[in-house]
Amino acid sequence: MIILLQLPGNPNVGKSTVFNSLTGLHQHTGNWPGKTVSNAMGITNFMDKDFLLVDIPGTYSIMSNSQEEEIARDYICFGNPDCTVVVVDSTCLERNLNLVYQILEITNKVVVCVNLLDEAKKKGIEIDLNKLSSELGVPVVGTIARKKKTLKNLMQNIYDVCSSNKNKKYFKIQYGDDIENSINILEKDVRDLLQNHEFNNYRWITLKLLEGNKKIISSIENYLDLKLLGNETIQNSLSKAKELLIKNDITSSSFKDKIVSTIMFHGETIALKVTSCKRLDYNYKNNKIDKILTSKLTGIPIMLLFFAMIFWITITGANYPSQMLSNSFNYIEAKLVYLFESFNSPNWLISMLIYGMYRTLGWVVAVMLPPMAIFFPLFTILEDLGYLPRIAFNLDGFFRKACTSGKQALTMCMGVTKLEFFIISLFVLHYLTDLPGFLQTTNIYYFISCKYYF
Ligand SMILES: Nc1nc2c(ncn2[C@@H]2O[C@H](COP(=O)(O)OP(=O)(O)OP(=O)(O)O)[C@@H](O)[C@H]2O)c(=O)[nH]1
Ligand SMILES: [Mg+2]
Structure with missing residues (x-):
């Protein structure tokens, strides 16, 4: 029989990383909140038993009214798992415990996974896991989700909770x-x-x-x-x-x-x-940097500077590999035409396959691949530095005016590369429409590839 586990928790605490490490799957992870948007499932085996894990989108509370939190809430409340593994961020336990308590009020089969212990150590934060466990009345396990071996103890505790037949009392908070x-x-x-x-x-x-x-x-x-x-x-x-x-x-x-x-x-x-x-100086330094990156006076100019730098490096840096790729594709194209002609292939076939499909593919790859290969690693560096949530914070006010949230800024940044692609597409199409009739097939292929890309 398969055992059902849920992985709820606040956004960006490492739920998907735990999920990936245990199941060997590749759920999207990244250093900004709101990446997981639907429940993902995967299986792991521990002590000859199969566990079906469900990675749930991050939620701060199950009492709120936003639509995505309602979906997470319904799953947490009514998913009927054999064990709920609440993942919390050890660097801000206080905020994370809010959700832990809300979940403890619903179910008594809970294991708390205190993740990001390495980050906590860097900041000089120490958590007494045994004390926390006796306060909450459920097992508490410390993990570093990126290191798979730290998850063994977590699985052992989950196994124990699932195997226990004891009918534990529900956690009771006294409300006065x-x-x-x-x-x-x-x-x-x-x-x-x-x-x-x-x-x-x-x-x-x-x-x-x-x-x-x-x-x-x-x-x-x-x-x-x-x-x-x-x-x-x-x-x-x-x-x-x-x-x-x-x-x-x-x-x-x-x-x-x-x-x-x-x-x-x-x-x-x-x-x-x-x-x-233990390290108050770490938080002091961190807070100081945070203030500079998110204050009204300096936050936006620094952000614009970062964006300008990234786009400049992406656009100018991409020109060289683009040119090289384009030359290589042209070279292969000439060879292919020569090959087809040596077989006496009809003109319409050469137009369709080489001037149509091959040339379009070559253009798309030569134009798109280099900026992507430069932009995304740069974006990943910003992500790993933890700058993306600060961008979301800086832009939240503007985005709220458009009835959305600052987090949208991150997907829009990625969209800028698509916008760039769209503008280049317009130029290419403009050039292609000047070509003789039979080459117009190229337009169709180009349109199709654009459509798939967007
Ligand atoms: N240093 C360190 N980083 C971690 C650890 N666990 C996760 N991360 C990183 O934390 C970031 C967030 O991890 P995710 O697994 O995407 O977090 P999530 O809880 O699924 O986030 P949402 O789906 O947005 O709610 C990623 O960059 C992970 O690589 C850990 O134990 N230590
Ligand atoms: Mg996730």
Whole structure:
């Protein structure tokens, strides 16, 4: 039987790297958030058992309303895995614990994977993993996902959690008397409704009912095949519980705020307890560089300078290899024409195969390959330096005005090379239309290759 594992976590914490290291697959990884956009699946084997891993898009919370987070949320809440492996970034544990707590409230089969331990070490951050494990009540494993051998211990802990038959209690965060009293009113009826149901986390459903988020309630109803709002007993106790909340000055929006702030407070407290920072000078230096790269005064000019440099190197640097490739293709073309003529091939065949297909292919490769081969490695260097998220931050304000987010800037940067290709295409097409009739077939091939490229 195959064991189902999920890999949720904040964006850019190394989920796909863990996934790739374990499955041997090649999910897209990179040093900026939001790369994984759909669930990817892969199989790994450990101690003669097969594990099906699901790499989930990064999400900061499962309480928010954005569409991509809703998809991740539904998978985390209702994917019904044998174990949920929450990947967290050891360099900012406090922020990551927010999601860990939200997941611990839903499921009790959890392993926390504290990744990027090498980065934490560089920054002088030390995490007491045993202490964190006893605070959270679930196994906590430190990893460096790029080094496969560090994942063995992770797999061992996952194996143990999956093999255990113990019915562990769900993690309970205390939200204060005002909220807990309302939970008590509703919880009993939800528990009765869930009797004999496979999903037995009634406290979590009670919280979601009190929160009143219609989308999540309808997801619960659909995925768990339950009738919540249509159930009279639940409706009655829900009204009573809400009345009590209002008596305590808690509206539906302040209810969610209280839940979120309590979880964040827990995260902060535990992170402080288990983390120690030895190199304050590292963070000081880092913060200083960060300030220069992201401040209003210097951030944008530095970014423009970087872009200008990259595009200048790409465009001027590409000319030489382009010319060389073009000469080689021309040379081979002449030889091919000679070969075809020596076989007495008809003119239409030579036009179609050599002046049409071959020449187009040669142009596309000679024009496109060199800029790509220069641009992408340069972009990767910026990515590895961690500059891309700063670009996204700098441009977020502008992109928000166009109803999108700063992260879009990164895909747009890549699009610039496509724009360059489009402009070159226009020149090539303009030149081709001046050619005699039978050579116009080249246009068609060119159009087709452009279409595939875009
Ligand atoms: N130094 C170091 N880098 C790591 C480690 N794990 C992952 N990375 C790098 O961190 C970056 C992000 O990794 P991903 O696996 O793409 O992160 P993700 O969580 O899948 O990101 P999203 O899909 O955007 O949510 C990549 O550049 C990885 O090479 C690690 O343990 N140490
Ligand atoms: Mg990913």
